[in-house]
Amino acid sequence: MSGALSRTKIGAVALVLAGVVSACSSSGGGSGGKQSIRFVWWGNQDRATATQQAVAQFEKKNPDIKVSTEFSSYNSYVQKLTTQIVGGGAPDVIQLDRPTFGEYVQKHALQDLTPYVGKSLNLSDISSELLSGEKADGDQYAIPSGQTTQMIVYDANLFAKAGVTVPASGWTWDQFLSDMRTVGAKTGTPGTTDLGWAVDWFDSWLHEQGKSLYTNDGKLNFTADDLTQFWTMTSTLAKQKGASNAQATTKMDGSTQNSAMVLKQAASEINYDSNLTSYISSYNGGTVKAAPLPSDGNGPTESGMAALPPVYYAVPKQAGHKDAAVKLIDFLVNDPGAGKILGATRGLPPNQTVRQQVCSAATAGNKAVCDYETAVKDKIGPSAGWFWPAGSSAIKTDFQQVYDNVIFGKSSPASAAKQLVSEANQSLNS
Amino acid sequence: MVSVLTRPAEVRAASGGQRRRRRRRGQASGYLFLSPWIIGAALLTIGPMAFSLYLSFTDYDLFTSPKWVGTQNYVRMFTQDDHYWDAVQVTVKYVVISVPLQLGLALAVALLLNQPRRARGFYRSAFYAPSLLGASVSVALVWRAMFGSGGTVARGLRGLGIHTGSWIDQPKYALLSLVALSIWQFGAPMVIFLAGLKQIPRDLYEAAAIDGAGPVRRFVSVTLPMLSPVLLFNLVLAIIHSFQAFTSAYVISNGRGGPSDSTLFYTLYLYQRGFTDFRMGYAAAMAWVLLVVIAVITAGVFRSARRWAFYAGEDQR
Numbered sequence: 001m002s003g004a005l006s007r008t009k010i011g012a013v014a015l016v017l018a019g020v021v022s023a024c025s026s027s028g029g030g031s032g033g034k035q036s037i038r039f040v041w042w043g044n045q046d047r048a049t050a051t052q053q054a055v056a057q058f059e060k061k062n063p064d065i066k067v068s069t070e071f072s073s074y075n076s077y078v079q080k081l082t083t084q085i086v087g088g089g090a091p092d093v094i095q096l097d098r099p100t101f102g103e104y105v106q107k108h109a110l111q112d113l114t115p116y117v118g119k120s121l122n123l124s125d126i127s128s129e130l131l132s133g134e135k136a137d138g139d140q141y142a143i144p145s146g147q148t149t150q151m152i153v154y155d156a157n158l159f160a161k162a163g164v165t166v167p168a169s170g171w172t173w174d175q176f177l178s179d180m181r182t183v184g185a186k187t188g189t190p191g192t193t194d195l196g197w198a199v200d201w202f203d204s205w206l207h208e209q210g211k212s213l214y215t216n217d218g219k220l221n222f223t224a225d226d227l228t229q230f231w232t233m234t235s236t237l238a239k240q241k242g243a244s245n246a247q248a249t250t251k252m253d254g255s256t257q258n259s260a261m262v263l264k265q266a267a268s269e270i271n272y273d274s275n276l277t278s279y280i281s282s283y284n285g286g287t288v289k290a291a292p293l294p295s296d297g298n299g300p301t302e303s304g305m306a307a308l309p310p311v312y313y314a315v316p317k318q319a320g321h322k323d324a325a326v327k328l329i330d331f332l333v334n335d336p337g338a339g340k341i342l343g344a345t346r347g348l349p350p351n352q353t354v355r356q357q358v359c360s361a362a363t364a365g366n367k368a369v370c371d372y373e374t375a376v377k378d379k380i381g382p383s384a385g386w387f388w389p390a391g392s393s394a395i396k397t398d399f400q401q402v403y404d405n406v407i408f409g410k411s412s413p414a415s416a417a418k419q420l421v422s423e424a425n426q427s428l429n430s
Numbered sequence: 431m432v433s434v435l436t437r438p439a440e441v442r443a444a445s446g447g448q449r450r451r452r453r454r455r456g457q458a459s460g461y462l463f464l465s466p467w468i469i470g471a472a473l474l475t476i477g478p479m480a481f482s483l484y485l486s487f488t489d490y491d492l493f494t495s496p497k498w499v500g501t502q503n504y505v506r507m508f509t510q511d512d513h514y515w516d517a518v519q520v521t522v523k524y525v526v527i528s529v530p531l532q533l534g535l536a537l538a539v540a541l542l543l544n545q546p547r548r549a550r551g552f553y554r555s556a557f558y559a560p561s562l563l564g565a566s567v568s569v570a571l572v573w574r575a576m577f578g579s580g581g582t583v584a585r586g587l588r589g590l591g592i593h594t595g596s597w598i599d600q601p602k603y604a605l606l607s608l609v610a611l612s613i614w615q616f617g618a619p620m621v622i623f624l625a626g627l628k629q630i631p632r633d634l635y636e637a638a639a640i641d642g643a644g645p646v647r648r649f650v651s652v653t654l655p656m657l658s659p660v661l662l663f664n665l666v667l668a669i670i671h672s673f674q675a676f677t678s679a680y681v682i683s684n685g686r687g688g689p690s691d692s693t694l695f696y697t698l699y700l701y702q703r704g705f706t707d708f709r710m711g712y713a714a715a716m717a718w719v720l721l722v723v724i725a726v727i728t729a730g731v732f733r734s735a736r737r738w739a740f741y742a743g744e745d746q747r
Contacts, residue, residue, distance in 0.1 A: 075685045079705040086492040107493035247599035250689035394707035404690035408601050
């Protein structure tokens with residue numbers, strides 16, 4: 001009897017265990033013949049719609065490759081992507097920005113694309129200035145999705161109402177500050193969004209003085225005094241109602257959705273011109289125009305503006321289908337049809353021929369980007385010296401957190417600058 | 431209790447080795463039945479915990495293997511990190527404000543619902559519903575819209591002549607909007623309080639009433655002492671829960687803990703260190719400090735409860 005009993009027991013236990021084991025091993029099998037790749041990015045709806053259309057074209061041309069796409073907001077994107085790459089579930093084509101590119105390259109997470117160049121990946125029509133930013137030790141680790149540069153986007157109606165015209169050759173900093181105060185005083189809407197929130201605009205300001213955020217070997221290239229000066233300038237402007245209030249500034253994340261200007265808390269704003277399309281489509285009740293950044297010097301090296309890829313395409317080292325992934329990247333940057341669909345949703349097309357085609361056929365938002373880049377052509381500097389190393393994502397986040405303390409009156413620009421520099425040094429060393 | 435049950439079996443087992451063997455076999459199959467849980471706990475809880483303790487003494491960025499740095503993470507945390515102390519301050523403030531308010535409200539509503547009244551069942555479910563929804567992302571989004579600029583709260587207060595502006599974009603109000611969200615979820619402690627109230631014998635109240643005690647006196651001298659074990663239980667749960675609050679702050683501040691670190695909960699800062707900066711060692715160290723602090727506070731509450739928690743059947747101590 002006891003033998004029979006234990007057999008049932010064992011049977012029951014085996015059943016339970018079998019349930020556990022089968023639950024653990026439920027990963028799906030692949031489909032034969034057809035390659036399936038994943039393409040992930042962050043961005044707004046404009047970008048998503050255009051990208052999905054371009055991907056559909058690619059699938060039509062390459063019936064053996066199936067592309068599944070995913071997009072999200074920036075914050076969740078980076079966290080999810082890194083976890084996936086480390087966890088072995090890397091997508092095949094990824095979108096990166098400067099801080100994440102620096103981070104991934106230094107941590108050896110990206111596939112070297114040099115072996116594909118000239119074969120399945122054609123880069124001959126892309127300017128070397130644009131490509132040089134994605135090289136490490138001479139090897140190509142990412143492909144620019146396009147070209148962008150900094151701009152001041154403004155509501156022309158509000159500016160006209162205040163009697164402020166943008167100087168033909170661009171503002172000097174003194175002119176800019178006083179004009180922003182005028183707009184604030186005459187229209188009730190502060191002249192510009194407080195530009196102290198983003199490390200990007202501090203980077204521009206530094207470049208105008210021949211400095212930069214980081215050296216090429218990933219060290220800090222500015223002092224607490226520089227930052228004190230910058231934050232004093234920006235926070236003073238906010239106090240004089242020339243720049244947005246703290247409540248609006250703290251919301252900023254570079255998207256038009258949370259933009260102080262789009263939310264009518266400011267009459268202008270610094271951003272990259274790859275976002276101009278989105279400003280034009282989401283701004284209500286005003287004509288949106290773009291102007292170059294304020295600068296006290298002349299020429300492209302002192303303009304605070306450079307030819308930067310708004311985002312990069314790259315292939316993770318652990319990607320499952322690298323050949324197909326490279327094929328998709330090549331299609332996105334070089335195919336005229338794809339260029340037509342994508343327009344300037346990731347900056348102007350990197351391929352010169354495609355760019356000309358897109359610009360000559362452009363309307364509305366895309367035309368505005370083309371016109372702006374043509375107008376400021378002589379001010380756009382080389383992209384060398386704009387590399388952001390590993391740790392720069394943390395510094396970007398920290399920059400905004402620390403500046404919050406300044407605009408909400410919790411610390412002075414000087415003590416905030418000191419805090420940022422000490423924390424930045426830790427981020428770069430760890 | 432367990433020992434009481436097994437003692438007779440032991441006595442019997444001592445009479446024959448065969449029985450003991452069978453008992454051991456019974457134990458073995460018991461463990462076998464438990465094995466899914468044991469394997470799960472070992473692989474998914476105990477193992478990772480031990481690993482995270484190790485990680486807390488390393489520098490680990492996910493991409494490269496952990497580098498041993500001794501106590502450096504802990505030293506940095508306590509001596510060089512302003513955000514860390516912001517996070518500690520915010521979290522303690524949150525616990526101290528939200529726990530008493532939440533429990534107070536839960537008790538008050540439980541007392542009301544304990545009165546014989548029509549549609550009691552309906553009210554009970556209605557008040558419990560927020561607890562089911564409260565921890566979700568969608569409710570946090572609703573909260574953001576309510577307390578944001580142009581939201582219901584700012585507009586309602588403006589109607590009363592109080593100009594606050596957007597709550598979630600100002601350091602002095604942002605945390606309060608999170609406290610409000612946590613108080614609103616008083617359903618779970620309320621249900622437990624209600625169960626506790628039903629356990630209190632009627633005759634105690636009758637005796638007190640005969641002795642001339644009014645409603646307040648009856649509440650202080652009968653209800654509170656009789657309810658104290660339930661109160662202790664709710665208090666411990668609420669404290670632990672509040673220390674671990676994350677979702678609401680993450681969603682409402684867009685993952686930043688802003689404005690000006692005012693909603694930077696400890697867990698949110700831990701998450702930032704781990705998943706934005708990829709300093710997993712540092713994040714692990716933070717997690718272990720949180721664990722120890724929660725353990726110490728819980729132990730403290732239990733210790734103090736010896737003085738105020740009253741258990742029926744041990745009235746003479």
